[in-house]
Amino acid sequence: MSGVPNIKVARSGYDTRTASNQNLALGTEFTILKIARIKRATADGSVPHGLSYTPMSLFLRELSSSPKQIGYALTSPLLDSNNSVDSSNINFEKVATGDSAVIAVLFADPFGSEDVFRPNFDGRPVLKTGDNRFDSRYDSLKVFSSGTLTLNVPEWTSSAGVVTNTVSTSVSHNLNYVPLFAPFIPAQTSLTAYYQWYWQWHNRSTWATSTEYLFDDYVEYPNSSGTFYVSLQHHTSSSSTEPGVGASWGNYWILSETLTGFPGAPGNIPDRDIDLNSLEDVKIVYGGVSAFVDETVYIYATTTQLVIKYVRTDTQAFGYSTFPARTVNLGYTIFYNRVDEEFNLLE
Amino acid sequence: MAKVAVLKVAKRGYDVRTANPKDLTIDSTKNQFKVHRGGSGVISFEAKTAGNSYQGHSVDVVHNLGYQPAFLLFMKRPDGKVRLSPYLGTGSTGPTNVSSGVARVDDNTLRFYFYVWDLFLDAYNAFNVEYKYFIFVDPNKNVWSS
Numbered sequence: 386m387s388g389v390p391n392i393k394v395a396r397s398g399y400d401t402r403t404a405s406n407q408n409l410a411l412g413t414e415f416t417i418l419k420i421a422r423i424k425r426a427t428a429d430g431s432v433p434h435g436l437s438y439t440p441m442s443l444f445l446r447e448l449s450s451s452p453k454q455i456g457y458a459l460t461s462p463l464l465d466s467n468n469s470v471d472s473s474n475i476n477f478e479k480v481a482t483g484d485s486a487v488i489a490v491l492f493a494d495p496f497g498s499e500d501v502f503r504p505n506f507d508g509r510p511v512l513k514t515g516d517n518r519f520d521s522r523y524d525s526l527k528v529f530s531s532g533t534l535t536l537n538v539p540e541w542t543s544s545a546g547v548v549t550n551t552v553s554t555s556v557s558h559n560l561n562y563v564p565l566f567a568p569f570i571p572a573q574t575s576l577t578a579y580y581q582w583y584w585q586w587h588n589r590s591t592w593a594t595s596t597e598y599l600f601d602d603y604v605e606y607p608n609s610s611g612t613f614y615v616s617l618q619h620h621t622s623s624s625s626t627e628p629g630v631g632a633s634w635g636n637y638w639i640l641s642e643t644l645t646g647f648p649g650a651p652g653n654i655p656d657r658d659i660d661l662n663s664l665e666d667v668k669i670v671y672g673g674v675s676a677f678v679d680e681t682v683y684i685y686a687t688t689t690q691l692v693i694k695y696v697r698t699d700t701q702a703f704g705y706s707t708f709p710a711r712t713v714n715l716g717y718t719i720f721y722n723r724v725d726e727e728f729n730l731l732e
Numbered sequence: 733m734a735k736v737a738v739l740k741v742a743k744r745g746y747d748v749r750t751a752n753p754k755d756l757t758i759d760s761t762k763n764q765f766k767v768h769r770g771g772s773g774v775i776s777f778e779a780k781t782a783g784n785s786y787q788g789h790s791v792d793v794v795h796n797l798g799y800q801p802a803f804l805l806f807m808k809r810p811d812g813k814v815r816l817s818p819y820l821g822t823g824s825t826g827p828t829n830v831s832s833g834v835a836r837v838d839d840n841t842l843r844f845y846f847y848v849w850d851l852f853l854d855a856y857n858a859f860n861v862e863y864k865y866f867i868f869v870d871p872n873k874n875v876w877s878s
Contacts (some may be wrong), residue, residue: 406874409869439808453845470813471812516785525757525765531876562754564754567872619837665834667833668831668845718802718870718873718875718877721762723754730744
């Protein structure tokens, strides 16, 4: 953007004049989301947010207040919450059973095209741009640390009187408060249910040429043959990618037999590393859920750690079940922003 | 170590010289999440009869970052309420059942889905949903930190 003053700061060791955007700490040419308020609620209800327009927000579940365990709420009345914001209120709807509270992170950024609300900061200096991109009166997401957290889940077989198995891992942040973190994925997900729905979403029936296929789309090919192929990468099909036949089909498809339980037993979790970041793209197609065995993953922050907890449950309706070993990966970013303490920068 | 100028702004009530990073709104010594691209739009759902109620729409956003970015997608349903995606509606009509999801098509494109997923809903009239998204410069994994 020529002719417009811009403040840029690069990360240590990089030249601001030449650094890629990814290596900038700060730049007023970018929109910086403006955190205006943290609000905690222990019961359903609506709270005026103090803005004259509809803003955006994140909602988190306080799974436990002592010790504090906080993770994101998946927005669905079917599952754990149905929280929202509108033009007047923060709507806390359906605080999940067993949770101690819901926490709203309210942005001053409007959903529509309105100007960002400008609080009066008693004459103190303010750094802001005139186009709503940047305003130093609001909090920004500031990165504390980032990395990949891996949980190796060993094989486990239930036994008499032992129906649940829990495995966990964590990374320490030692901030002594509960921070915001990314990815913005649910604190609690039944992978058993998720993958059942996921495979139904990705069922593309039989294969056809000149058709777009995404990662994990699957086809039965030839039609009604009982042979399934899973897409390894996004592509548009052609004769060379025809499953099992085309010259380069192996670059684009994998036989389903190599993915245990897929797709003949919907709901099965694929026998490969589980990328928890992919839970950002939850999509549901109507279907039931296998109720006899369950694998649920929890992702939450405490005052000292970011935690992955993996819980396996066997109803033992059909005897003792063996759960396979799994490797679960989470690419995470921990922010400096504190989420377990209310504040309001709109006042 | 040479002196380096820094830019810091504290929340009201805090001294910028002594404040903990959590009490700074801006701190140039830290990586602030920066929006690479934001946008919004409207999706029009057509009227459907009972038992024939599924419909889906998608929007491709080409960001051309060459890597998987962090992002936020919000959806406003006809009731005026804004929620973060993914959102899983479970109502008995299209406007209350409408849901949203995302696919990472490749390292340069995000695909947003808006859909009514249940085939067995009541009939519903045409309606619109609005969406707004922010795609960050910062990747969804392995972000730099100071």
